[in-house]
Amino acid sequence: MKPHIFIILAVLLYSGISSGQTSPSNSHSLILSKLDEKGQIEYINQQVQSLTGKNKHSILDIGIPLAMEKGWTNEAIDWYRQRGVQTYYDGDYPKALEAYQTSLKLAKELGSDSQIGRTYNELGVFSMKQMDIEKSKEYLGNAYKACEKAKDSLGMSTSLDNQGMLYAKINELEKAKAFFLQTLDIRVKIRDSIGLGYVYNNLADIASRQGRHQEALQLLENSTNIRQELGDTMGVAINICNMGELAFAKGDYENAITYFEKSLRKAEETEFIDLMQWILNQSSKVYIELGEAEKAHQYLSRSFELKDSLLGVEKLAQITEMETKYETAEKEKVIEQQKRQFQTTVIASIALFIIGLLGFLSYRSRQKAQLAEEQRSYQEKLLENTLETQEKERKRIAKDLHDGVGQQLSGLKMGLQQLTDRIGDDQQAGTLKQLTSILDDATTDVRNLSHQMMPRTLQEYGLKVALEDMVEKSLGNSGLDYDFSAFRVDERYDEGIEIGMYRVCQELLHNIQKHANAKEVSIQLMKSKGRLVLTVEDDGKGFDMQQLRHKGHGLMNIQSRVQAMGGTVDFESTPGKGTVVRVRVLNAE
Numbered sequence: 001m002k003p004h005i006f007i008i009l010a011v012l013l014y015s016g017i018s019s020g021q022t023s024p025s026n027s028h029s030l031i032l033s034k035l036d037e038k039g040q041i042e043y044i045n046q047q048v049q050s051l052t053g054k055n056k057h058s059i060l061d062i063g064i065p066l067a068m069e070k071g072w073t074n075e076a077i078d079w080y081r082q083r084g085v086q087t088y089y090d091g092d093y094p095k096a097l098e099a100y101q102t103s104l105k106l107a108k109e110l111g112s113d114s115q116i117g118r119t120y121n122e123l124g125v126f127s128m129k130q131m132d133i134e135k136s137k138e139y140l141g142n143a144y145k146a147c148e149k150a151k152d153s154l155g156m157s158t159s160l161d162n163q164g165m166l167y168a169k170i171n172e173l174e175k176a177k178a179f180f181l182q183t184l185d186i187r188v189k190i191r192d193s194i195g196l197g198y199v200y201n202n203l204a205d206i207a208s209r210q211g212r213h214q215e216a217l218q219l220l221e222n223s224t225n226i227r228q229e230l231g232d233t234m235g236v237a238i239n240i241c242n243m244g245e246l247a248f249a250k251g252d253y254e255n256a257i258t259y260f261e262k263s264l265r266k267a268e269e270t271e272f273i274d275l276m277q278w279i280l281n282q283s284s285k286v287y288i289e290l291g292e293a294e295k296a297h298q299y300l301s302r303s304f305e306l307k308d309s310l311l312g313v314e315k316l317a318q319i320t321e322m323e324t325k326y327e328t329a330e331k332e333k334v335i336e337q338q339k340r341q342f343q344t345t346v347i348a349s350i351a352l353f354i355i356g357l358l359g360f361l362s363y364r365s366r367q368k369a370q371l372a373e374e375q376r377s378y379q380e381k382l383l384e385n386t387l388e389t390q391e392k393e394r395k396r397i398a399k400d401l402h403d404g405v406g407q408q409l410s411g412l413k414m415g416l417q418q419l420t421d422r423i424g425d426d427q428q429a430g431t432l433k434q435l436t437s438i439l440d441d442a443t444t445d446v447r448n449l450s451h452q453m454m455p456r457t458l459q460e461y462g463l464k465v466a467l468e469d470m471v472e473k474s475l476g477n478s479g480l481d482y483d484f485s486a487f488r489v490d491e492r493y494d495e496g497i498e499i500g501m502y503r504v505c506q507e508l509l510h511n512i513q514k515h516a517n518a519k520e521v522s523i524q525l526m527k528s529k530g531r532l533v534l535t536v537e538d539d540g541k542g543f544d545m546q547q548l549r550h551k552g553h554g555l556m557n558i559q560s561r562v563q564a565m566g567g568t569v570d571f572e573s574t575p576g577k578g579t580v581v582r583v584r585v586l587n588a589e
Helices: 003-017 024-033 037-050 053-070 073-090 093-110 113-129 133-149 153-169 173-189 193-209 213-230 233-249 253-269 273-289 293-310 313-339 344-422 426-453 456-461 463-475 495-516 545-549 552-564
Strands: 481-487 520-528 531-538 568-573 579-586
Touching (some): 024 037, 024 053, 037 053, 037 073, 073 093, 073 113, 093 113, 153 173, 153 193, 173 193, 193 213, 193 233, 233 253, 233 273, 273 293, 463 495, 463 520, 495 531, 495 579, 552 568
Parallel strands (some): 481 520
Antiparallel strands (some): 520 531, 531 579, 568 579
8 A cells, every 4th residue: 555545544534533623625635735746636536536516626626726736737637627527417507618618728738639539528418418419529529539549448439429329319329329339349348347337328228219128227227237336326316317217118107206216316415407307307297197297297397497597598698608709719829820920010000990990880889779679679569569460350350250150150040940840842851951051061160260260268268278178179180199288377367478378389289280290299388486388399300490590380470479478489309309399478467
């Protein structure tokens, strides 16, 4: 045993005895003060690997500044990368991206292909989880090239594994499986136990999605055994969650809930927020199948709260801003070299010109901004008035059809029936019965048209009953498996809100039937924290999110109607993996 290990053990014992008076940070500092540089690096690495959550941040808060001060560049790169991983688990995506970018910057300055490759791997996974597929492919391709150049087999296998996960995410399962098998071959050769735990888990996912449930369960058990031996708490939590999803897929709902609850406890212990949100969402689906609506609502609400915190507009904007800053910083290095070629006098002349120009542009910019705001306000008001006028006209026509034409047709039908009863000639009576049947069909058509123009169910009973009726009539004979659930929405809402939400749902179901090639559709209406939330989910072919810039599938009409209600609409879709549309309206009552 090396001499400094004795010191670690002795200080750890001392720290344990006096733990009531010493914070974790002070305890780390006390131990490090007793060690030489090699011992300090070994101690920090050991703590980084074994700790999670705030405790890991505590040791990194000490290790990273120490590495920068003493010039331990390799360690600084590793520890910044670990900071990125942990802050991602915490759900703080902008800080995670910042840590990864710092790690990559240091790796490039050091000129270490292996470190560059490993950091690109983490950036690839980060972009994948943000559904930036093209950027993820770019990062993971760079990772493999750098690790191959460095002859880093471990880094190469990680890149292959990540590329497999990427293709699995976009539902190209055979490509994903090919990458995972290449990964497995390398990790067996280099005896990478940690990596084997991951690749067995990924192969289990492919087997499960291809219907080979028993094979998937065996692969998950292999992965779990490895991760338990290594003390990988987060990995074990992921595996248990995957076992729950496997049980859910087989219809074994009781075991699915047992697995999800166990996984949720482990995710909470390690503060793995991203996994917690996923487990809550899956548990909600299981409770719906079990017919426990209240529990389904509780879990779904908790899932929404976590997802809102993870994917808030502010955080996404921060991520985009940081990526832009990083790319800009890289370009500015080249620009800076070119700037040095200019003479000071030329730069000064340009600066004077810019000062004058900026004054003029500032004035023009204010004018343009004011005009743009006036145009935007006008467009919003025009849209709101158009929709309001349209719905009023629908209501008027529906009333005229039902109370006017419909009543007249009904009266005419009764007259024909009475006339038929009085006529003794069988041939003439038969003709009148045929005319009565045609008139009955016309009456039904008029009533149906009146209902489409403005459903009486919506006017008389409210949004919940009207949606349930519309879903049944739209999908009841479509051949699709569907479910409709509503939570805490028995009261009535503003007429404009009720009509708007009804029309949005109507348009979404029309799009699904016409374009999605779906087998299952789920519609949920709920009230959460003063918001009325409509969620429509299908398992169809999905679409490229770039389509939102066009008017295909009526999506632009939906956005316009939701905007007129003062609400927001989120589209989540990936080709081959279905679509989720979530509409939120504030102050709905």
